[in-house]
Amino acid sequence: MPILLEVTDLMTRFHTAEGTVFAVNGVSFSIEEGETVAVVGESGCGKSVTMMSVLRLIPIPPGEIAGGTACYRGVDLFKKTEAEMELVRGKEIAMVFQDPMTSLNPVLTIGRQITETLIRHEFLEKKDAELKAINLLEKVGIPEPIRRLGDYPHQFSGGMRQRVMIAMALACTPSLLIADEPTTALDVTIQAQIMELVLSLRDQLHMAVIWITHDLGVVAGLARRVLVMYAGYIVEEADVEDLYSKPRHPYTLALLQALPRVDRRRDAHDHRLKSIPGSPPSLLMEPHGCPFVIRCEYAEDRCKTENPPLRTIGMNHRIACWVDIDVEPSK
């Protein structure tokens, strides 16, 4: 499959009163047409900022894209004018956000918000746009779409709101959907509904999907390839089976071991969860060594002084680590 989006050495910074925040520090990845990639990491690891930077949605200032390129179908998005960018957003690359309540306009009807995109990008007449909006609401499984077109966001439940967001994102049949923790605010039963919906729409429309999440459980059933981020770096990239069966970065391993499993008995009463000591580093200074070094149980002297680059260690498998551990995660 041809490459749809290729990001190279992306660096994003925020200049704040407390100093410069090094949010994204040289991130490179690519996604093919129709592919599903998950980006995993804790809050503040730069997973959302990376995607917002690609779409040029970060406020400048205080934000700054300090380097790198983001080529969409071979054209660098960072070189486009703002007007050209508006033709990409929504039409080529669409985004669904975590909290549907804050990303929908509370004083406009759902119908108005969906048709807005259609009138702008597809140059439809209002009538035709409304018909298409009804069709979209039906597609994402909202009952009585004709009546609900005139409803306001607060009249929908959380799961239904997220469906509306997905309908809006799909309005112009984008080639790439970026889903930024779309199920984090939802219950597990609703999460299962939304995941199933996105996957079936992906197959129908041959979209590529980037799914941002902090939940390694969600990723397992969803993506083919996974990027693990920490402190603004990609620390591991692998096919989903490899990542879960033989993670090679100590952070990925630690994350997997910190998760209790719904399908397993707790073997003995004294069996504790393995926790990762400490907390993620401050992003207010550029790390000299590996950003994970203070929390890493495999750290060596070299890790304190030299930041490991992302290197290939196997088929589609890259890690940013000097040590390269080889441990079974689940034992």
Added chain:
Amino acid sequence: MSEQTPIVVVKNLVKHFSVTRGIVFQHKIGAVRAVDGISLTIGEGETLGLVGESGCGKTTAGRTLLGLYVATSGEVMIDGHNVRKARGDELLLIRRTAQIIFQDPYASLNPRWTVNAIVSEPMRVHHLLSGSERTERVAELMHLVGLSGRLVNRFPHEFSGGQRQRIGIARALASNPKFIVCDEPISALDVSIQAQVVNLLEDLQDQFRLTYLFIAHDLSMVRHICDRVAVMYLGIIVELGERNELYEHPLHPYTTALLSAVPIPDPMKDRLRKRIILPGDVPSPIDPPSGCRFHPRCPIADENCSRVVPEWRLAAPSHWVACHKV
């Protein structure tokens, strides 16, 4: 597990919030039946999990049980004291015995108070210790929850989410409670921090023989930390059982669907699983469905389920369920 010596006994607890219309002449037009008759017991040193989707009433149940909300009807006994009838000194005693840890460590600590003021507040309220003894006790509590005693003069905003939750735990421990309601104590925290806080809660339980009501929606964590688990749906408990029994042999179709929806961090296993996707959302607790409350979303419901309320009964040793189909 010691069901013989229950420290908490809840019988038919009901909490309705009235829905009113009008500003000056308010009249009641209905009630949100947030908790609609739940009964449970928690043994000393036990952890009982209370799970369910948002809006099922689990948080309201926890708060009503402590008397933070005035119950509509029913009975709660904590360590031999009747929460609904207690007044004066007895009420103070109950409040010392039973504490709560809140979900959001950003909203539950007063931003204008120092950590010292926050952690020592229960001692001030209950007139426990004084002067230098109190200062020492605060330092001791900080040490217990894994924070340095030198940090007591700082303000909440200077701490990370995990550290704030530790401060919330220190405050809950300050009055030497026997029973703590943990209301989603880890759901606002990152994965790597969740394990730290859960391990801390377990250590403290061992050390002080604490009893927990652990309210959560993360079913994996509940299986890890709880001895028994109660599943709530729309204000009532639909199933209650020992953790492995409940997770391996769920009886109620709601529990089965809920468990099948939890993602497993193992791609091979996750793909082979059969996921039961429940249609629709949780109905409104203002006007809950007739008969079995789960029947509109239930994959195996029949006509009888929409008419007759299922009986709460013992289906297997220490495994309770309310379903016609079991």
